[in-house]
Amino acid sequence: MRSRSDVLELAILGLLQDTPMHGYELRKRLNVMLGSFRALSYGSLYPALRSMADRGLITVAGSSEPLPHALSGKRSRNVYELTADGKEHLAEALTSSGPTAWDDEGFDVRFALFAQTDVETRLRILEGRRTRLAERLDQLRTSAARTRERVDEYTLELHRHGLEQVEREVAWLDGLIDRERDSGRTSKRRHPASRRTDGSESS
Template identity: 30%
Template sequence: MLELSILGFLAEQPLHGYELKERIAALSGHVRPVSDGALYPAIKRLVAAGLLAERIEEGVSAAPRRMLSLTEAGRADLLRRLRTPKPVEISDQARFNTVLAFLRHLPDRREQAAVLRRRLDFLQEPSSFFYRGGRPVAAEEAGDLFRQGMLRVARATGQAERAWLAEAVAELERDA
């Protein structure tokens, strides 16, 4: 997801590493903070793969800094990643939010709708944080106040997300 975030933010404008780190932290830092030890090697891999370009820009009152921008190959890779998110990028809420943050870069509304439909289909399957006898435990069956709270909040969040996804899919398919 770090690479998707890098490609997605650079699709919007060239940035230097610190700005990029700040934007990634704002998107997902509270869930999955990004360290320099993860970010800069990822940038180096993407540059080596020809997905990012680097240029040195003179600093105003600081040392020169490396500006990063997306190459055409990088844009193509971003679009490929957005068209075909991995199953975990659909099922994991934080990862799906990263896909969602950049889905607008996918130019085809039908393709956008297809990604949202995959998430909606996933959310239609019964699930829980807890299982008893191989079946999901509902909030009313949780047995303690705290697990009941977790399950009630998750149910309300899931209902709201499913409603939004259904509306968004309908809008995208209508406008396609």
């Protein structure tokens, strides 16, 4: 029922599927993943890990019990690892179109995890995000038309620029969708994550 913090959990699960890790390391990768500004604090991370361990999504190495709330005594690297339940949860979360699936953060995390998904999932996520942005665009254009007369030049310029940024975002998504459709046609359900890194798309 924690609808917003799903994003953090998803990111954690995604990173742990790649490889088991302890919290400190996890945090660094999380910060890269979530956009590098906005450093996630330990005050968020550790309680989240605790909660996930309590729910059986991950295990803590050293004490393989379901973490009975009392630390064994020593205090050192706790290595976290996905359980079968955790993997299932991750797969569901990646596929589902929950309430936080298409907003900025939710999308970024899902996108960063694309290497672990199949073409169908990727396309669903990209298209869902595109739809969401198109709605936003509509909204912005409508509200612009309504308020055209009543606002000063600067406010107008701010809105114009915001609109442009969203338009570019949509164009970017369109490019990605095309690429995925191509790769989907060539090799159904395969991971095409090993393309050239320099990504030379001539428009």
